[in-house]
Amino acid sequence: MPKANPQDKAKPEFLASLLAAMFQDIRVATPIRILQSATYIKNSLDQVPPPYRYGLKICPLLANLVSLVMFGRPIQSLKDCHVPRLIATLQKTPILEGYCKLVRTLGLISLYDTTGTGRPS
Amino acid sequence: MTLSQPASTLTPSVIVECEYLVIGSGAGGSVAARELARAGHDVLVLEEGPLANTAEFGETSLSNLTRKLYRNGGIQPFLGKPTIGFGEGSCVGGSTVVNGGLIWRTPERFLDHWKTRKQIHGYGTDDLTPHFEKIEQALGVQHHTFPDTTNLDSQALENGCNALGWKIVPVPRALNGCVQANQCGAGCPSGGKQSMLVSYLPDAVSHGARIFHGARVTQLHQSRGNITHVSAQIDDDGGTRQLKITPRFVILAAGAIQTPFLIRKSGIKSVAGNRLEFHINLRFAATFREPINAQQGTIFTTQVQEFIDDDLLIMATNYRPSYVAAALAHFDNTTLQRFMDNQDHGGLFVAQVRPDCTAQISTRFGKNPVVKYQLSKQDIIKIRDAMEKTAELLFASGATEIYLPIQNSASIATLDGVRDVVRKLSPKALQMISVHAMASCAMGIEENSAVDTNGKVLGVDNLFVCDASVLPSNIGESPQGTIMAIAHEIIDRHLQQ
Ligand SMILES: Cc1cc2nc3c(=O)[nH]c(=O)nc-3n(C[C@H](O)[C@H](O)[C@H](O)COP(=O)(O)OP(=O)(O)OC[C@H]3O[C@@H](n4cnc5c(N)ncnc54)[C@H](O)[C@@H]3O)c2cc1C
Numbered sequence: 253m254p255k256a257n258p259q260d261k262a263k264p265e266f267l268a269s270l271l272a273a274m275f276q277d278i279r280v281a282t283p284i285r286i287l288q289s290a291t292y293i294k295n296s297l298d299q300v301p302p303p304y305r306y307g308l309k310i311c312p313l314l315a316n317l318v319s320l321v322m323f324g325r326p327i328q329s330l331k332d333c334h335v336p337r338l339i340a341t342l343q344k345t346p347i348l349e350g351y352c353k354l355v356r357t358l359g360l361i362s363l364y365d366t367t368g369t370g371r372p373s
Numbered sequence: 374m375t376l377s378q379p380a381s382t383l384t385p386s387v388i389v390e391c392e393y394l395v396i397g398s399g400a401g402g403s404v405a406a407r408e409l410a411r412a413g414h415d416v417l418v419l420e421e422g423p424l425a426n427t428a429e430f431g432e433t434s435l436s437n438l439t440r441k442l443y444r445n446g447g448i449q450p451f452l453g454k455p456t457i458g459f460g461e462g463s464c465v466g467g468s469t470v471v472n473g474g475l476i477w478r479t480p481e482r483f484l485d486h487w488k489t490r491k492q493i494h495g496y497g498t499d500d501l502t503p504h505f506e507k508i509e510q511a512l513g514v515q516h517h518t519f520p521d522t523t524n525l526d527s528q529a530l531e532n533g534c535n536a537l538g539w540k541i542v543p544v545p546r547a548l549n550g551c552v553q554a555n556q557c558g559a560g561c562p563s564g565g566k567q568s569m570l571v572s573y574l575p576d577a578v579s580h581g582a583r584i585f586h587g588a589r590v591t592q593l594h595q596s597r598g599n600i601t602h603v604s605a606q607i608d609d610d611g612g613t614r615q616l617k618i619t620p621r622f623v624i625l626a627a628g629a630i631q632t633p634f635l636i637r638k639s640g641i642k643s644v645a646g647n648r649l650e651f652h653i654n655l656r657f658a659a660t661f662r663e664p665i666n667a668q669q670g671t672i673f674t675t676q677v678q679e680f681i682d683d684d685l686l687i688m689a690t691n692y693r694p695s696y697v698a699a700a701l702a703h704f705d706n707t708t709l710q711r712f713m714d715n716q717d718h719g720g721l722f723v724a725q726v727r728p729d730c731t732a733q734i735s736t737r738f739g740k741n742p743v744v745k746y747q748l749s750k751q752d753i754i755k756i757r758d759a760m761e762k763t764a765e766l767l768f769a770s771g772a773t774e775i776y777l778p779i780q781n782s783a784s785i786a787t788l789d790g791v792r793d794v795v796r797k798l799s800p801k802a803l804q805m806i807s808v809h810a811m812a813s814c815a816m817g818i819e820e821n822s823a824v825d826t827n828g829k830v831l832g833v834d835n836l837f838v839c840d841a842s843v844l845p846s847n848i849g850e851s852p853q854g855t856i857m858a859i860a861h862e863i864i865d866r867h868l869q870q
Contacts, residue, residue, distance in 0.1 A: 276706075278706050279713075296440055296448060299440060299445060300446065301741050353703070354448065357699050357702040358448075360698035361439075364695040364713075365434045365436045365695050
């Protein structure tokens with residue numbers, strides 16, 4: 253099982269490992285696609301200004317917390333946890349559900365992405 | 374000729390003068406820019422979003438186009454239970470660049486309502502018909518026909534309606550050479566869809582209008598009942614810079630959310646944005662016995678109008694793998710994979726509901742509006758009803774399995790199964806999106822209206838609203854045609870004065 257190393261949390265690679273676990277039984281989820289998805293998600297979320305970023309069904313404090321988990325500095329309570337357990341925690345916490353839903357939706361969109369001509373992106 | 378210049382090419386220290394400043398280049402702003410420029414006036418358009426071109430729509434991935442063309446990359450919520458994802462274009466051409474290109478005339482029942490109940494005169498059938506005729510001619514609006522082997526998803530609905538005896542009609546769309554790329558929501562790669570980007574805006578520029586993109590108007594400064602100047606912000610590689618514009622008239626066309634936000638934020642009218650009306654889209658996926666190859670077609674060619682007076686419309690929608698994945702994101706991976714394995718048998722469909730509730734726009738949280746809403750009991754009844762009717766139609770159309778827009782539901786193979794799930798439905802579990810918002814600064818004759826029936830902001834002599842905000846009410850249908858017709862009327866009245 254992959255482990256979440258606090259030092260890695262700022263990188264899309266960390267998000268990619270989360271996504272790989274989240275999408276492991278989806279056939280198009282190849283490593284390269286997963287990394288593309290992770291970068292896409294990170295860039296998309298960066299584009300959302302507050303308060304919308306917070307408005308994804310979560311209060312500012314918790315949004316911040318999830319952002320830290322997903323993209324940023326270490327959070328003591330979640331340090332070193334297993335990636336699948338981390339996902340399960342995020343998905344089960346009702347207040348974080350909106351955020352997880354969004355990450356999942358964005359991830360899936362980019363996993364199945366094609367260009368305007370129908371070619372894989 | 375380049376359609377639009379980056380706003381960063383404007384020298385920020387210089388005060389930009391113009392006769393008319395049009396804020397926003399979508400459905401309403403484009404009409405204003407074109408009509409004013411054609412009448413010989415000096416027009417400057419400021420657009421917050423980027424400029425994109427037709428070639429780019431074919432070469433870029435759908436997700437990157439979504440991020441480029443939509444406000445906040447398409448991630449914008451209406452807060453409530455459940456949160457609704459709201460889609461709004463933010464680019465030169467506004468939401469018309471990403472919309473379906475359906476141009477409907479305003480349904481009669483709303484025109485009557487405006488006249489008899491709201492006492493709004495000059496916006497009846499006889500008044501708006503000449504505007505609709507002009508718009509339809511300029512955009513090539515008609516009921517287009519496509520080869521019988523395409524759009525089998527829309528054809529399936531037609532078969533279902535015939536079996537049930539329900540009313541279904543062909544849809545009028547603004548097309549000139551549609552190649553059925555099936556990606557209306559991410560810019561048209563053939564240039565066939567006649568968005569403002571390829572129609573009204575080039576015409577405005579050919580009549581002397583100047584368009585600058587990448588400039589967000591942040592404040593309207595008012596003194597003694599006049600807008601004296603306008604502040605805008607340019608963000609580019611050089612950082613953030615301010616721009617000052619001194620127009621004689623301001624035409625505000627920033628869309629149903631940003632327009633009232635700007636009016637309120639500038640301390641002009643506190644009622645603006647108190648009642649935003651909108652539509653709810655419920656997306657259904659369905660698997661059919663026979664392949665329907667839904668990717669081969671355009672967004673849709675028919676619309677089910679059997680329940681239009683009950684505020685419900687049903688139609689197919691764009692079908693591409695990433696759209697399917699987004700619509701099914703609330704299902705588990707196994708269900709999603711199963712659907713994807715059978716993609717050529719699948720279709721995506723939308724039930725569009727006009728809710729009774731309204732949303733409120735708040736200006737209290739920094740530089741961006743926050744939109745909140747709450748479904749009424751009646752809305753929940755309408756949504757349940759919409760789900761049952763859509764499922765009934767899909768089964769009558771040949772669907773063998775239906776995927777409802779409900780969190781944690783499974784695919785369902787019988788109408789009784791759907792009814793059972795819908796009966797137990799918790800509203801919080803609904804998966805809803807919206808792409809139509811309007812009437813947030815509804816024109817009216819009351820003293821406390823934000824805008825009068827000439828589109829003028831009450832109490833400010835040189836400020837007009839010319840976009841979805843100003844519609845007197847939700848019209849229950851796709852609003853672009855009505856927005857444009859009303860914009861034409863507002864500009865005509867202004868030019869006649
Ligand atoms: C996916 C989708 C599909 C749709 N399909 C249809 C359809 O088929 N038929 C139909 O009738 N309607 C459809 N609609 C709705 C329709 O496109 C909109 O209702 C209509 O375009 C709104 O017109 P508008 O002028 O009010 O705003 P918009 O067209 O949204 O334009 C507003 C513009 O103002 C700019 N702006 C905002 N704030 C500022 C600021 N402060 N400074 C500078 N610029 C600013 C925005 O970036 C934007 O470009 C659809 C919408 C979407 C998103």
